[in-house]
Amino acid sequence: MLDFMNSTEHRSNRGHAGACIALFLVLSCLLFSLDGCGVRPKYYTRPDAGAGKIRKIAVLPIENFTSDGLAAERIRKLVIAEILTKGVDVVEPGEVSSVLIDMKIKSLNSLSIKDIREMSKTLGVEVLMLGSVEAYGISNGISTTYPEVSIHLTLLDGATGNVIWSAWNTSEGPSFWTRHFGSEGPTLSETARKVVRNALNTLL
Amino acid sequence: MPLIRCSEINNGTKNMRRKTVGLLKSFLLGCMLCMMVFVPGCGGGSTATYHIRQDVDFGFIKRIAVLPMDNLTGDRYAGDVVRQVVISELLASGLADVVVPGEVVAALDKMGPKSISALTTEQLKALGNTLKVQAFVLGSVEKFGEVRVGNVSAPEISITLMLADAGSGSIIWSATRTTGGAGFMARHFGARTDTLSESVLKIVRATLQTLTKY
Numbered sequence: 001m002l003d004f005m006n007s008t009e010h011r012s013n014r015g016h017a018g019a020c021i022a023l024f025l026v027l028s029c030l031l032f033s034l035d036g037c038g039v040r041p042k043y044y045t046r047p048d049a050g051a052g053k054i055r056k057i058a059v060l061p062i063e064n065f066t067s068d069g070l071a072a073e074r075i076r077k078l079v080i081a082e083i084l085t086k087g088v089d090v091v092e093p094g095e096v097s098s099v100l101i102d103m104k105i106k107s108l109n110s111l112s113i114k115d116i117r118e119m120s121k122t123l124g125v126e127v128l129m130l131g132s133v134e135a136y137g138i139s140n141g142i143s144t145t146y147p148e149v150s151i152h153l154t155l156l157d158g159a160t161g162n163v164i165w166s167a168w169n170t171s172e173g174p175s176f177w178t179r180h181f182g183s184e185g186p187t188l189s190e191t192a193r194k195v196v197r198n199a200l201n202t203l204l
Numbered sequence: 205m206p207l208i209r210c211s212e213i214n215n216g217t218k219n220m221r222r223k224t225v226g227l228l229k230s231f232l233l234g235c236m237l238c239m240m241v242f243v244p245g246c247g248g249g250s251t252a253t254y255h256i257r258q259d260v261d262f263g264f265i266k267r268i269a270v271l272p273m274d275n276l277t278g279d280r281y282a283g284d285v286v287r288q289v290v291i292s293e294l295l296a297s298g299l300a301d302v303v304v305p306g307e308v309v310a311a312l313d314k315m316g317p318k319s320i321s322a323l324t325t326e327q328l329k330a331l332g333n334t335l336k337v338q339a340f341v342l343g344s345v346e347k348f349g350e351v352r353v354g355n356v357s358a359p360e361i362s363i364t365l366m367l368a369d370a371g372s373g374s375i376i377w378s379a380t381r382t383t384g385g386a387g388f389m390a391r392h393f394g395a396r397t398d399t400l401s402e403s404v405l406k407i408v409r410a411t412l413q414t415l416t417k418y
Contacts (some may be wrong), residue, residue, distance in 0.1 A: 111306030
């Protein structure tokens with residue numbers, strides 16, 4: 001009789017352990033599947049602009065909306081490097097700065113269509129790239145820190161001043177493995193490069 | 205023989221007590237889980253209110269100028285960040301063409317209003333003619349940043365967007381939306397939460413959807 005009761009208790013304990021494992025697996029699956037619920041950025045390309053035929057781009061200085069004073073310059077360098085790897089020519093950044101000084105443009109925030117036309121003519125390019133950095137740094141998550149980079153890039157037609165391409169892109173938060181198992185995530189520079197590359201992939 | 209019966213009775217009572225305690229534990233656990241799931245649902249997440257003029261045909265809007273946002277937060281760039289996302293989302297949604305932001309600022313500089321919130325109807329009409337647009341997007345950022353509740357921090361953003369008709373200067377659409385706090389799964393099980401940038405994108409997209417759906 002005792003043997004029978006012991007075996008029943010043993011079976012019940014096994015049942016509890018099984019339920020716990022099942023619960024753990026369900027929760028893990030749920031957490032893993034919820035991991036991919038981030039928001040997907042969209043982009044815009046003017047249909048009649050022929051963005052695929054671009055041969056040379058002038059990348060203007062990027063506007064900085066972060067507390068890191070050098071974030072914009074870092075992003076600009078990455079944008080130039082990525083455009084060059086796509087096989088498209090880029091105007092020397094110093095040449096662009098020189099033209100901006102000659103034209104007495106103090107702030108890119110107030111660059112008018114007239115200025116865009118004039119710059120395009122002087123630099124000998126059909127398109128100009130403008131941009132801004134909205135986030136660049138290490139952010140605090142619930143249990144971990146992670147690099148956060150957000151950029152907005154726009155391509156303007158040098159003749160009309162119209163926006164022919166626009167892309168806003170941001171990095172995602174920490175991955176499942178970083179949050180729960182402390183695995184090493186990408187660095188800030190790697191994240192910035194990925195964000196820039198993904199944004200430019202929608203154009204070139 | 206009676207001894208065996210006595211131990212059987214004792215074991216039976218113990219088993220009964222164990223079962224009762226087990227049931228009670230399961231009941232309490234169930235109650236706690238229910239409370240954790242349903243209580244946060246009362247105030248968290250994203251809430252929105254919007255107004256749209258029913259007598260206006262929005263089909264005439266082909267080109268929009270997004271004016272600089274009023275920044276009512278402690279973050280000096282909050283207005284600029286939200287403005288960039290609004291421009292990007294307006295273009296991506298295909299709702300209308302957007303004027304280059306610099307052109308808008310240059311036109312405003314020439315006109316010289318004290319602030320965007322002090323723009324009169326006549327000034328809006330004049331600006332519309334200068335920029336050759338049919339409507340303006342105006343707005344403000346009321347909250348922008350990370351909010352800390354207990355040991356959990358999560359993004360909190362609150363924005364108001366308005367669409368003004370450049371011909372009459374009247375507001376034809378307005379929407380206010382707030383988002384904030386970490387969800388149930390994030391707070392209790394460490395599930396993924398949106399970054400501040402993702403939250404900005406989500407809130408702007410959701411706000412503009414009230415217009416694009418219409």
